[in-house]
Amino acid sequence: MSKIVPGISPSMMCADALNLGADAVALEQAGAQFFHYDVMDGDFVPNFMLGPDVIRAVRKVSAVPADIHLMVKNPERHLHLFDLRPGDVVSVHQESTVHLQRALSAIRAAGAKAAVALNPATPLCAIEDVLPDLDMVLLMTVNPGFAGQKLVPATLPKIARLRAMLDSAGYPQVRIEVDGNVSFENAVRMRQAGADLFVAGTSSVFREGGIAANMEKLLACIQ
Ligand code: DX5
Ligand code: ZN
Numbered sequence: 001m002s003k004i005v006p007g008i009s010p011s012m013m014c015a016d017a018l019n020l021g022a023d024a025v026a027l028e029q030a031g032a033q034f035f036h037y038d039v040m041d042g043d044f045v046p047n048f049m050l051g052p053d054v055i056r057a058v059r060k061v062s063a064v065p066a067d068i069h070l071m072v073k074n075p076e077r078h079l080h081l082f083d084l085r086p087g088d089v090v091s092v093h094q095e096s097t098v099h100l101q102r103a104l105s106a107i108r109a110a111g112a113k114a115a116v117a118l119n120p121a122t123p124l125c126a127i128e129d130v131l132p133d134l135d136m137v138l139l140m141t142v143n144p145g146f147a148g149q150k151l152v153p154a155t156l157p158k159i160a161r162l163r164a165m166l167d168s169a170g171y172p173q174v175r176i177e178v179d180g181n182v183s184f185e186n187a188v189r190m191r192q193a194g195a196d197l198f199v200a201g202t203s204s205v206f207r208e209g210g211i212a213a214n215m216e217k218l219l220a221c222i223q
Helices: 017-029 052-059 100-109 155-168 184-193 211-222
Strands: 007-010 035-041 066-071 089-093 113-118 136-140 175-179 197-200
Touching: 007 035, 007 211, 017 052, 017 211, 035 052, 052 066, 066 113, 066 197, 089 100, 089 136, 100 113, 113 175, 136 155, 155 175, 155 184, 184 197, 184 211, 197 211
Parallel strands: 007 197, 035 066, 066 089, 089 113, 113 136, 136 175, 175 197
Antiparallel strands: none
16 A cells, blocks of 8 residues: 555536535535546547636635646647646646657646546556656546546556556556546545545535535545
């Protein structure tokens, strides 16, 4: 099990859009390690979602760092639109650019931590030559684009294989984030497999019961 302190990155696309500031404050008070912003272009994924202005608005009420998940084609062309801060992390999809190493370098040059996101069907070998450029790997545990989907079962053992790959290659400090159907039950299994950052959406934190209680419950699942 990695020595990284596990944490929750609530999926802001699942928050109450009409009360986003209040939800952000409640999430911060409940211990959110990051806020997860799903940015979608309607091309790389068949949906549109969030943009730089939403991130700027939330930063006015909370200092929780941004965990920006770019589900967009050629993400390296759009990084300049985001007001990146030290402590932020930006994930680009391996499948979304022919210039992955350049994109990861550009994220670090902008002062943020760099991460690569992998769809369920994308093999781990696709990132073996960019390990030095990574601070985190985001494993999609559903196919990206929509909340409320069900876990792709093959992604669970993929978490463990990734942790083993990173550790054996000398990168134990590289985090593993999981994104999609992170329910209370799935979070326990994902943690056991080696995940340490959990994108929490409609499956857990934004379910009935309220943010504070659900965050407390999910934190207990990932210790
Ligand atoms: C999927 C999104 C996630 C997540 C939402 O593309 O990136 O934010 O699935 O959470 P759930 O899956 O719990 O509704
Ligand atoms: Zn996401």
